[in-house]
Amino acid sequence: MLQNQSIIPDIKAIIATAQDKAIRAVDNERTLMYWTIGKRIFEEEQQGKDRADYGTYLIKFLAEQLQPEYGSGFSYRQLNWYRQFYRTFPIVSALRTQLNWTQYKLLLSLDNDDKREFYIAESVKNNWTSRQLERQINTSLWERLLMSSDRKDVLAVARNEKLPSDARQIIKDPMVLEFLELKREASYYERDLETAIITHLQDFLLELGNGFAFIARQKRIHIDGDDFFVDLVFYNRLLQCFVIIEIKTEKLTHQDIGQLQMYVNYYDRIEKNDNENPTIGILLCANKNDGVVKFSLPENNKNIIASQYNLYLPTEKQLLEEVKKELENFEEDKNQKF
Incomplete structure (x- = not known):
């Protein structure tokens, strides 16, 4: 032998x-x-x-x-x-030799050249399988990223022509978590959602976007005799910063934002190195009030993001309505400033 x-x-x-x-x-x-x-x-x-x-x-x-x-x-x-x-x-x-015929058939169904170019670039960069590409198209990744960034920036980041300078260029709102297999009608706790994310971590990392790595779950923070526990901690190598995710299965409140801000401050002052960028905090919530988010944070805030999650695939019509609403809010904010 x-x-x-x-x-x-x-x-x-x-x-x-x-x-x-x-x-x-x-x-x-x-x-x-x-x-x-x-x-x-x-x-x-x-x-x-x-x-x-x-x-x-x-x-x-x-x-x-x-x-x-x-x-x-x-x-x-x-x-x-x-x-x-x-x-x-x-x-x-x-x-592209990295794409097979099944992927090209999916791309042919798209009605927009920029959208098609985006999915080609992301497929090649991330080595997506046909199934992964199909999911990203079905969950309208292109439209979701356009809600928080403009067309040129989204394409430039996808093509590797520029690194993301703002977390909103790669973090989606809403996030689509249909792979967790949690029913909308069911009643569940934040821990249930967190456990489902860990169980389907690979799919969740794909949904989060490029450059994410998992660091910790229920990370213990000790502050002057009190213990706090951060739901999920990730690191993003493109943004070169920690990314903290807090899960809320109820409607988002200003207290939730304050709690996340405390965690972000802690990581900035205790955990991050001098060569790293400021920590990003994401409130992953079932329901959010954009007004509460807006007035609970400074006007120049770039480090706290509230992202609503969906446990089902949205229709294209629903996402287009969301894009329209976001554009109207953007125009309203711009007019108020001037």
């Missing part, structure tokens, strides 16, 4: 790496094939006298000829996808 058993996991790792590379190579070739088919269909379509009618006829004809031999990947519907793929991404060198 071999003395050194470490050869087994080594060889398994080699096999797994090779299999992963092979799968990626096949995905890339398949994606390129679909793009090339779409290009050829589009070029042929342009030769028709009546382009719309000819295009429909052409794809039906191709499906009849190809599907019996090559299967469902060459149905009328799929061939339409390939044509749309080429029309949306007409430059083959712009295709």
Whole structure:
């Protein structure tokens, strides 16, 4: 019997790496094939006298000829996808080898070039799977980030053209926590929500955004004989600061904001190093009053953020209404200042 058993996991790792590379190579070739088919269909379509009618006829004809031999990947519907793929991404060198065909199909469903570019950049940067990309689109990540930052900043941070200078550029409001599998109608305590977050920590880190690392749960703070416990502590390497999260399952109050401010002050004065940025505090609450948040904090506040959480996927209409409301509030604040 071999003395050194470490050869087994080594060889398994080699096999797994090779299999992963092979799968990626096949995905890339398949994606390129679909793009090339779409290009050829589009070029042929342009030769028709009546382009719309000819295009429909052409794809039906191709499906009849190809599907019996090559299967469902060459149905009328799929061939339409390939044509749309080429029309949306007409430059083959712009295709990302990190993205597979399933991800490209998700991106084709988006109706906005900036939004599509954002999801491409985030997918590549974070190595999202198809399922993760689908969730981020379904939870309207793009729209949620636009609530607290402008379009140019959101795109620049996604492309790595700039580091986030404000926590609001990466922290969402609302946060969507459907993966916790807690029912809206159920009655639960803050500890229940906290436990569910720890159980689904990987999904929660994805929802929090780029650069977050988990530090502690129920972190004990001792101040002049009194003990306090911070719900969750994270660190963000992009912002280079601690991020404290307090969970509130009831409506947010000014006392909650004051408590979080105390925790933030403690971390700034005791825990953080001189080369680190000021601590960020997030109140993750079931219900918030924006007016209470606004008047409980200084006008130039950038370190305390109240983010409402949803335990279900919001509809696009709901999020668009939220974006509209946030823009109206922004305009109102701007007019009051001037």
